[in-house]
Amino acid sequence: MSSTPSPVWSNPAIKWVDRRMPIFSLMHKELIVYPTPRNLNYWWNFGSLAGIALVILIFSGIFLAMHYVPHEDMAFASVERLMREVNSGWLIRFIHMNTVSLFFLCVYIHIFRGMYYGSYKAPRELLWIIGVIIYFVMVGTAFLGYVLPWGQMSFWAATVITSLVTPIPLVGEELAIWLWGGFGVNNATLQRFFSLHYLLPMVIFALVFLHLWALHTTKSNNPLGVDVKKKADTLPFHPYYTMKDAFGLGVALVVLSYFIFFNPNYFNHSINYVMADPMVTPEHIVPEWYFLPFYAILRAIPDKLGGVVLMFLSILIWMALPWLDRSRVRSGKFRPVFKWFFWVWVADFVLLTWLGAMPAEGTYVTMGQWATAYYFAHFVVILPLLGWFEKTKPVPESISAAVTAGHDKEAAA
Ligand code: HEM
Structure with missing residues (x-):
């Protein structure tokens, strides 16, 4: 696509500044005409x-x-x-x-x-x-x-x-x-x-x-x-x-x-x-809600150092996502199996949030360990395997083609 030409500013003050430092042209390009x-x-x-x-x-x-x-x-x-x-x-x-x-x-x-x-x-x-x-x-x-x-x-x-x-x-x-x-x-x-x-x-x-x-x-x-x-x-x-x-x-x-x-x-x-x-x-030291899933992971491991390492890894692993997910199709919309695993992972995250607020005893600890194991399995086992085995749906040729296809269907109905 061709780049957008800079606007011609009519306000003399804007024109004066923009000629010396094109900040208004930059804002115009990135916030107004920016193709989205x-x-x-x-x-x-x-x-x-x-x-x-x-x-x-x-x-x-x-x-x-x-x-x-x-x-x-x-x-x-x-x-x-x-x-x-x-x-x-x-x-x-x-x-x-x-x-x-x-x-x-x-x-x-x-x-x-x-x-x-x-x-x-x-x-x-x-x-x-x-x-x-x-x-x-x-x-x-x-x-x-x-x-x-x-x-x-x-x-x-x-x-x-x-x-x-x-x-x-x-x-x-x-x-x-x-x-x-x-x-x-x-x-x-x-x-x-x-x-x-x-x-x-x-x-x-x-x-x-x-x-x-x-x-x-x-x-x-x-x-x-x-x-x-x-x-x-x-x-x-x-x-x-x-x-x-x-x-x-x-x-x-x-x-x-x-x-x-x-x-x-x-x-x-x-x-x-x-x-x-x-x-x-x-009696209970409970972090704010947004830290709870990671707190649950920290407490799932009986060894303190192991818990700390795993807690950091649970966020750090997101960085590796572009390389762990080998699927050639980008959007979950066309990945029928991934879609399900994605929601199971979200449910697992919510479960960890709940467990983080519970006392670290009995079944809560066992559940925390399973939920932690699943959290990591999603990234290191499920996602790489899906990249190999999942049969994806056909992807539309372009955004406008998909949008007009939707309109055509509506018109026919
Ligand atoms: C202070 C926190 C953050 C701010 C203010 C912020 C802001 C934004 C904005 C304004 C956009 C464009 C609109 C949109 O796609 O929603 C964007 C896109 C994006 N952000 Fe963030 N972001 C933040 C944190 C994060 C974090 C924590 C991640 C990932 C771990 C992330 C990943 C992305 C990605 C991948 C896109 C491109 C999305 C797309 O085009 O589909 N952002 N961000």
């Missing part, structure tokens, strides 16, 4: 939604930081003061807390969408890998943020997670002391966690920029998984997808507002409204 597959469904809304959630988190976080005091004696009180005495302080905090859940939900749907439609396959491998790196940084950022209010769950989550490094041979104990800045989670730990929690969202932001750069180089995949071949396969991004994204954003904001205004502590643990006490361990 014409058949994207609503599962393609979640990337931009995740981006908006990130921006809300950064803005609300900046305002929270104006009132937060990163000191072990004052952190908890400073958050309580914010909630009770600062004008709209409660609102800023509830926006920040609940948008984290929206962010993770969007990113999970975004990842699963990519898995179903084979968006990780060539030529989008690097785009996918950058995505997995973003996810790792998100996990780190959310963990650090959860420690800051210095409630009981904050303190004990920090203790459990940082102690995971102790079984590392030779350096484990030293590493934990280095991370804590002392002989346990203490004031120095809180201060470095605050500093890093402020920094990492900016790193995520930069990574998202690279992610979008890679996306605009390879262009979007689509539900059919066939490449764009002609102009008729695409639509300009604006107004078609700006409007579709705006509609999705409207729906997401309604749901988010419900939680912020009517059920703000739904995703929180009540014990985190008790100030951190190193002398009292809570």
Whole structure:
């Protein structure tokens, strides 16, 4: 396809800037006329939604930081003061807390969408890998943020997670002391966690920029998984997808507002409204919902080091997906067997989420072990085998051919 000519700007200020630094032409090319597959469904809304959630988190976080005091004696009180005495302080905090859940939900749907439609396959491998790196940084950022209010769950989550490094041979104990800045989670730990929690969202932001750069180089995949071949396969991004994204954003904001205004502590643990006490361990230490599947994998292995390694591998393995899945057909739509295994894997992920919230005893442990085994078998056994044995359905020749075929059928009916 031919590249789009730069627009002629009538506004003299825009013209002046653009001649010296063509930022308006770039935005016009990448956000307005950008050729986007014409058949994207609503599962393609979640990337931009995740981006908006990130921006809300950064803005609300900046305002929270104006009132937060990163000191072990004052952190908890400073958050309580914010909630009770600062004008709209409660609102800023509830926006920040609940948008984290929206962010993770969007990113999970975004990842699963990519898995179903084979968006990780060539030529989008690097785009996918950058995505997995973003996810790792998100996990780190959310963990650090959860420690800051210095409630009981904050303190004990920090203790459990940082102690995971102790079984590392030779350096484990030293590493934990280095991370804590002392002989346990203490004031120095809180201060470095605050500093890093402020920094990492900016790193995520930069990574998202690279992610979008890679996306605009390879262009979007689509539900059919066939490449764009002609102009008729695409639509300009604006107004078609700006409007579709705006509609999705409207729906997401309604749901988010419900939680912020009517059920703000739904995703929180009540014990985190008790100030951190190193002398009292809570009965159950349960992470936030978005970490639960990985927590279940961690606890499925009786050996602590083995559990830690497997937990990291469970995310790292996503990076290898472009090479583990050998099927020549991209979209799950034309892969009748893969489709089923995909949903079984999603069910397994949900099961692990549930198990992560259960106490680590009896049948829960056994179920966790089976669910973990299946989680990995999906990637290292099922996907490679499907690539060899699955009989796929015929793939349409182009996006526009498939779209008009649908119209023809409707007209005949
Ligand atoms: C801060 C988190 C993220 C943001 C803001 C973000 C943003 C976006 C946006 C705006 C798009 C284009 C619209 C769409 O396809 O939905 C996109 C595409 C994509 N993202 Fe992300 N993303 C994030 C995380 C991830 C993660 C964690 C992964 C994978 C592990 C990932 C993998 C992909 C892939 C493969 C595509 C191309 C999809 C296609 O064209 O079918 N992203 N991302």
